[in-house]
Amino acid sequence: MTKKTNTYSASAEVGSIRQRRTRWERMWLNLKKAPPTAIFGMIVITFYAFVSIFAPLLAPFGEADSQFSAYLGFGDIHLLGTDQIGRDILSRLIYGARNTIGIALITTLVSFAIGMSLGLIAAINRSYIDQLLSRGVDVLMAIPSLIFALMLLSIFGASTISLICIMAVLDSTRVFRLTRAVSMNVVVMDYVEAATLRGEKIGWIMRREILPNILPPLVAEFGLRFCFVFLAIAALSFLGVGIQPPTADWGTMVRETANLIQFAKYDLMRAMVPLIPAACIALLTVSVNFVVDWFLHKTSGIRDEH
Amino acid sequence: MSTDQIGKKGDILLEMKDVVIDGFSDDRWHEIIKKVDLTVKRGEVVGIIGESGAGKSTLGKAAMGFAQPGCRLTSGSIIFNGQELINQPEKEKRKIWGSKIAYVAQSAAASFNPAHRLLDQTTESGIRHGLMSKLEAEADAIDLYKAMQLPEAETIGFRYPHQVSGGQLQRAMTAMAMTSRPELIIFDEPTTALDVTTQVEVLASMRDAVARFNTAAIYITHDLAVVAQMADRIKVLRYGETMEEAETSKMLKNPSHPYTKSLWSVRSIEKKATTSNDKILEIKNVSAAYGKHLNVLHDINISVPRGKTVALVGESGSGKSTIARVITGLLPANQGEVLFNSDPLPNALSGRSTKQLQKIQMIYQSADTAMNPRHTVGEIIGRPLEFYLGLKEKEKEARVIELLEMIELDESFFDRLPSELSGGQKQRICIARALAAEPELIICDEVTSALDQIVQEGILKLLLKLQQDLDITYIFITHDIATVRAISDEIVVMLDGKVVEQGMKDEIFSPPHPDYTELLLSSVPEMDPEWLTNLLKKRGKK
Numbered sequence: 001m002t003k004k005t006n007t008y009s010a011s012a013e014v015g016s017i018r019q020r021r022t023r024w025e026r027m028w029l030n031l032k033k034a035p036p037t038a039i040f041g042m043i044v045i046t047f048y049a050f051v052s053i054f055a056p057l058l059a060p061f062g063e064a065d066s067q068f069s070a071y072l073g074f075g076d077i078h079l080l081g082t083d084q085i086g087r088d089i090l091s092r093l094i095y096g097a098r099n100t101i102g103i104a105l106i107t108t109l110v111s112f113a114i115g116m117s118l119g120l121i122a123a124i125n126r127s128y129i130d131q132l133l134s135r136g137v138d139v140l141m142a143i144p145s146l147i148f149a150l151m152l153l154s155i156f157g158a159s160t161i162s163l164i165c166i167m168a169v170l171d172s173t174r175v176f177r178l179t180r181a182v183s184m185n186v187v188v189m190d191y192v193e194a195a196t197l198r199g200e201k202i203g204w205i206m207r208r209e210i211l212p213n214i215l216p217p218l219v220a221e222f223g224l225r226f227c228f229v230f231l232a233i234a235a236l237s238f239l240g241v242g243i244q245p246p247t248a249d250w251g252t253m254v255r256e257t258a259n260l261i262q263f264a265k266y267d268l269m270r271a272m273v274p275l276i277p278a279a280c281i282a283l284l285t286v287s288v289n290f291v292v293d294w295f296l297h298k299t300s301g302i303r304d305e306h
Numbered sequence: 307m308s309t310d311q312i313g314k315k316g317d318i319l320l321e322m323k324d325v326v327i328d329g330f331s332d333d334r335w336h337e338i339i340k341k342v343d344l345t346v347k348r349g350e351v352v353g354i355i356g357e358s359g360a361g362k363s364t365l366g367k368a369a370m371g372f373a374q375p376g377c378r379l380t381s382g383s384i385i386f387n388g389q390e391l392i393n394q395p396e397k398e399k400r401k402i403w404g405s406k407i408a409y410v411a412q413s414a415a416a417s418f419n420p421a422h423r424l425l426d427q428t429t430e431s432g433i434r435h436g437l438m439s440k441l442e443a444e445a446d447a448i449d450l451y452k453a454m455q456l457p458e459a460e461t462i463g464f465r466y467p468h469q470v471s472g473g474q475l476q477r478a479m480t481a482m483a484m485t486s487r488p489e490l491i492i493f494d495e496p497t498t499a500l501d502v503t504t505q506v507e508v509l510a511s512m513r514d515a516v517a518r519f520n521t522a523a524i525y526i527t528h529d530l531a532v533v534a535q536m537a538d539r540i541k542v543l544r545y546g547e548t549m550e551e552a553e554t555s556k557m558l559k560n561p562s563h564p565y566t567k568s569l570w571s572v573r574s575i576e577k578k579a580t581t582s583n584d585k586i587l588e589i590k591n592v593s594a595a596y597g598k599h600l601n602v603l604h605d606i607n608i609s610v611p612r613g614k615t616v617a618l619v620g621e622s623g624s625g626k627s628t629i630a631r632v633i634t635g636l637l638p639a640n641q642g643e644v645l646f647n648s649d650p651l652p653n654a655l656s657g658r659s660t661k662q663l664q665k666i667q668m669i670y671q672s673a674d675t676a677m678n679p680r681h682t683v684g685e686i687i688g689r690p691l692e693f694y695l696g697l698k699e700k701e702k703e704a705r706v707i708e709l710l711e712m713i714e715l716d717e718s719f720f721d722r723l724p725s726e727l728s729g730g731q732k733q734r735i736c737i738a739r740a741l742a743a744e745p746e747l748i749i750c751d752e753v754t755s756a757l758d759q760i761v762q763e764g765i766l767k768l769l770l771k772l773q774q775d776l777d778i779t780y781i782f783i784t785h786d787i788a789t790v791r792a793i794s795d796e797i798v799v800m801l802d803g804k805v806v807e808q809g810m811k812d813e814i815f816s817p818p819h820p821d822y823t824e825l826l827l828s829s830v831p832e833m834d835p836e837w838l839t840n841l842l843k844k845r846g847k848k
Contacts, residue, residue, distance in 0.1 A: 190676040196655065197634055198693060198743075199663040212680035 034294055041290030048284055052098040059091040064246035074269060081273060083257055092248040093277060100237075100249045101284070103164060104230040110168035111229070112222060115175025120206045122176070123183035134180070137173045145170045146232065150241060158241045167229055178221055182214040216295070223292035227285045234281055250277035319489055319522050320346040320369055325382035327364055327373065327546075339365055339546045341382070344524075346490065351516060351523045353537030353554070355530060355569070357758035358729070361546040362526045366492045369524055370407045371399050387489065404431040408483035412495040414475040418467040424478050425463030432485040443485065450481040453518060454511045473504035480512050484519065491516065491523045497532060501621040501785060502829040509535055509831075510842055528758060530569060531831030534558060535838040542566050554835050568760060575766055575792035579811040585648075586612040586747055586779050587633070592642035594632050602628050603803045606642070610747070610796075615773065615780040617790040619826070620800035626783045628803070630749045633781070634668055646747075664694045667740035671752035673732035677724040683710075683735055684720040690742040709738045713768060730761035737768065747779045754789055766793055787830040791815070799823050 034042075051058060066085045074081050080089040122130040140148075149166055156162040186192065187210065195209050236242035237251030245252060257274040264271035327339035339361045346352050346369075354362050364377060371391030373379050384391040387406065391399060403409075408431075411417045418427060428450070429443035438446065444463070451459035454477040467475060476496055483491050496512065497505040513536060516523050525536045533540055533554075540557045542549040542565065550563040561567050587610040594603040603625050610616045618626045631637035633644060635655035644651045646666070652658050670676035677686055687706045691697040697705055707717045713734040724732055733753060740748050750769070754762040770793055772778060784790060790797060791811070798808040799822065806822050807814060819827065828841060 190670045190672065191678045193636070194668065194670070194676060194739075197636070197663065197668060198690060199658075199660050200693070208681075209678055213678070 030298065037290040038294035041287035041294075044283060044287035045291065048097055048101060048287075051094055052101050055094045055098040059088075059094040061088040061091040063092065063095040063248050065091070080276060081270070083253070083273075089253075089257075089273065089276070092253060093250075093280065096248040096250045096253060096277065097280070099243060099247055100230065100233065100251070100281075103160065103243065103249075104226060104233055107164045107167045107171070107229050107233070108222060108226045110164060111171035111225065112175050112218070114168065115172035116179045116211075116218065117206075118172070119176045119179025120183055120210060121202070122180045123187050124202060124205060124210070130180075133176065137176050140170065140173045146235065149232070149236065150239070153236070153241045158244060160243065160247075163233070163236070163242060167232060171225060171229055174225065175218075175221065179214065179218065182217050183210055186210050186213045220292050220296045223288050223295070227288050231281065231285065250281050253277040317348050318345060319348045319350075319387060320344070321383075321385045322365075322369060323383045323385075325365070325368055325384065326380040327361070327368055328378050328380050329364070330376045330378075335378075337380075337546065338377070339368070342543070342546070342548055344369065344541065346522050346524060348489070348522050349520045350539065351525055351537045353525045353527065353533035353540040354543055355527055355533050355540060356543035357528060357760060360543045362528075362543055363494050364546075365543065366494055366524055366526045367409075369490070369492060370403060370409065372403070401435075404488075405435040405437065405486045406488050407490045407492065408486070408488040410476075410479050410483050410491060410493045410496050412498055414479040414496075415467065415472065415499075417479060418475065420467050423464055423466055424470070428463060428478065428482045428485055431482070435486055437486050447481065447485060450484050450515075451478070453484075453515050454478070454481045455507070455514075456481070471504070473500055473508050476500065476508050477511055480515060484515060484521075487519060487521075489522060491521055493523060493525045493527075493536075495527050498527065498529070502787065502831075503621060503825055505532070505831070506829045506838070506841065509838060512536070513838070529831065530759075531833050531837070534833055534835050535831060542569070558833060558835065575763065575770070577770060577793055577795075579795045581614060581795060581810060582611040584612040585609045586646070587781075588645040588648075589629070589633070590642050590645065592629075592632055592639045592644065594628060594637055594639045594641075596637070601640075601803065603632065603639075606803075606805060608798055608805065608808065610779060610781060612746075612779055613773070613777045614795040615782055615793055616796045616798060617782045617784060617794035618798050618800060619784060619787070619790055620806075621785060621826075623802075624800040625803035626785075626800055627751055630668065630751055630781070630783060633749060634666060660694065664690075664743050665746045666749065667743050667745040667747070668749045668751065669733075669736050669740050669753050672756055673729065673736045674724070676736050677732065677739075679724050681723075682720070683722050683724075683727075686724075686735060687738050687742050690739060694743050705742070709742055712741065712772070713738045714764075728761075729757055730764060733757060733761075733765055734768065737765075737772070741772065741776075745778065747781065749781045749783070751783045752785070753782075755784065755786060762789070769793065787827060799826065 060079075064087065066087045069082065069086050078088050078090065080093065083089055083092070118133055122133045149170060152166045153162065156166070192205060192209050195205050200209075233242050234249070234251030234254075237249050238255045240255070242251055243249040254274050254277050260273050261271050322342065322344040324341045324343065325339055326337060326341055328335040329338040330336075342361075342365060344352070344354075344365065354365060356362050364374070367374055368379060368384065369386075371379070371384055371386070371394060379392050382392065386402065389402075391402075418424070425444060425447055428447040429440065432438050432443045432446070433440055437443075447463055448459050451462055456462050456474055456477055462470065462474070462478075470478065480491075480493075480496070493512070497508050500508060509532065515521075523536075525533060527533050537554050539551065540554050541551040542557075542563065544565055549565045550557070550561065552562075557566070561569075587608075589606055589608040592603060592606045593601045595601045606625075606629065608616070608629070618629060620626050628637065632639050633651075635651070635653065635658055638653040644653075646662065651662060655663075681689075684703070684706055687709055688697075688702050691702050691705055703720075706720065710716060710719055715731065715734060719727075719731070719735075724735070727735065736753075753769075754765055757765065766789065769780065773780065780793075782790070782794060794811050796809065797811055797814040799806040799814065799820075801822050807820050814823065815827070817824075828844075831837060
């Protein structure tokens with residue numbers, strides 16, 4: 001390709017162009033170069049996703065099946081024993097994955113839909129709309145979100161729908177701020193001006209000109225926010241205002257079996273039971289963070305010195 | 307180690323032999339300098355020219371034994387003053403840097419620390435190398451400021467970098483390089499970022515300083531006419547290889563290598579200026595301001611004949627680009643009106659119809675930021691087709707390929723992203739995007755100033771050809787007189803937001819000129835080694 005011509009021609013100028021690869025090839029190349037932590041994270045996340053999707057097939061017993069004796073230890077039939085009203089803990093753990101992760105995922109998606117569209121509008125518009133939205137967000141962020149969520153949940157009642165809505169709105173404030181900040185840098189580019197001069201509508205400029213260029217930090221933020229939402233829902237469930245029984249979820253499971261911890265002196269194995277759902281929460285959080293770290297590193301342009 | 311005493315003029319100061327430098331990109335090492343030799347004698351100025359990416363700067367920095375991050379000196383030898391610099395520990399090289407070899411960078415504004423006064427930065431290297439005390443260094447710096455013909459030499463050192471102009475800053479930087487009386491100075495495109503009128507002053511004072519202290523210098527640039535003024539010997543570099551090396555006068559008279567010849571022929575485009583009475587655009591008594599501040603445009607009157615090229619010329623800050631913003635409606639004029647095809651255009655963008663928008667297109671200076679990095683070429687060119695003309699799928703694709711062929715590229719570019727194109731190709735895609743809208747008027751805002759000369763020529767020829775074929779009108783904003791000479795029919799000279807002079811190309815270029823036009827025209831470097839000397843003589847007489 002590096003044929004040297006002495007007269008200028010545009011197609012001969014191609015000399016230094018890098019090899020073309022399809023998107024899939026590039027993705028595969030990146031994946032092969034991922035650090036072990038990221039690979040670990042991805043495996044765990046895939047496993048969790050698999051378990052949540054196929055929960056009814058994988059779980060040995062029903063979600064609210066309480067026909068067994070309470071507080072059974074680890075055994076052959078009940079691998080992880082049973083809880084205080086005789087439900088199989090392993091089955092509840094598997095269903096719990098589905099509920100907790102599912103609700104956290106929906107909440108994060110809703111909060112991104114709200115935060116991103118408002119953030120983009122604020123960045124493009126920059127008029128009183130930007131002022132109004134930004135100050136509103138400041139007010140929301142000034143109140144500690146867990147306390148705010150508790151208050152709202154006690155007003156609207158602790159149903160799954162209101163849980164999702166309340167957490168999504170509270171969380172969208174952070175998404176709004178990030179989106180607005182990164183879009184600001186893109187909005188001033190010539191290609192956005194070119195689109196404006198062409199007479200494009202604001203929706204097209206948002207979707208096609210700006211969004212693709214701010215996606216990497218937002219995807220990374222999505223991972224982090226998902227963790228926070230997930231932890232917040234677990235915390236709310238632990239406090240009793242989150243996901244309501246008999247629906248299994250990990251936060252509630254920790255609370256229900258928490259009193260087993262005091263028997264650690266007599267039966268260490270049994271005292272570990274409340275720690276199992278807690279460990280599930282911790283493992284997912286760590287894994288998501290591993291993957292997000294790697295992704296951030298890749299897209300932020302930080303390069304290792306060679 | 308050889309002698310430390312000052313050597314005689316004509317002794318070899320720097321000798322680089324078979325230098326190979328690798329650069330890291332796309333996850334592997336590439337050779338970017340392939341076995342290049344470079345010899346600099348004492349008191350001699352060697353010019354290195356080439357396009358961007360030719361390896362000029364890398365070679366210049368290697369002359370100090372320095373490899374910038376992402377590069378490594380692979381093999382060869384660099385002997386400075388009898389001392390081998392390759393494989394020398396950093397600590398040893400630091401003793402030479404700043405004291406024996408100094409470096410003057412392209413952007414002085416980015417190279418000065420904005421938080422320190424000029425004087426402190428000028429004297430720093432002399433003091434750090436233990437060559438002189440603070441008082442001596444300061445007295446010396448003032449002498450150097452005088453030598454560089456800086457105004458108010460006694461007090462200018464107490465200013466901060468933002469308080470002096472770009473040209474002054476570049477001269478202060480040369481003074482800084484001179485403080486320790488280095489034996490070799492490397493100038494890396496020191497005047498590229500300056501206006502032509504400023505460039506003359508900076509070139510003159512740099513040349514004086516180099517001659518006065520009998521310093522050897524390596525002068526890196528892409529501008530032939532500039533290097534002709536400065537260098538005793540010129541080396542032409544391409545793809546990291548030497549194309550040709552010869553004495554300046556000899557090289558200018560008869561370049562031997564075909565590539566060098568092609569560099570020489572760049573300014574060869576000729577166009578006969580013509581005009582027409584059919585005015586496509588008329589700007590009448592327009593004034594405009596950013597925010598509520600003072601006007602940046604004052605009572606502008608310009609008329610643009612159909613199918614012709616009108617060049618807007620002036621230094622940076624003269625209001626050229628602001629006119630473009632008024633015409634496109636990005637900056638509504640606060641007074642006056644713009645007539646397009648004899649109909650007044652609504653002042654603000656939001657008031658204009660799609661038809662009006664379609665007929666006026668714009669091409670930007672920096673093709674990098676003018677194209678969305680996430681869109682493929684097909685999408686970039688296809689969008690105006692879809693938006694204005696309602697073309698879909700197959701039709702659209704066929705038309706995009708047609709446009710690609712018009713700009714001398716082919717359909718293999720369809721799926722490429724902007725990051726996979728060279729500078730010239732990017733600008734061509736931007737031209738195609740403008741053409742796609744089937745406009746009557748295209749505003750070209752410094753479209754060639756970020757490009758190499760050879761690429762510039764290609765783009766300008768393309769624009770001329772398109773004008774002939776499609777009868778498009780151009781408003782060409784530029785500060786480069788060579789470009790103006792090449793393609794314009796009419797010229798508008800601007801200064802401080804006012805029109806100084808306007809008329810046909812031949813009229814403007816032939817005397818008598820208003821003072822400012824005279825200054826602007828005479829400041830354009832010519833391909834004659836004596837040009838600067840003669841110009842300074844002439845100006846001195848007045």
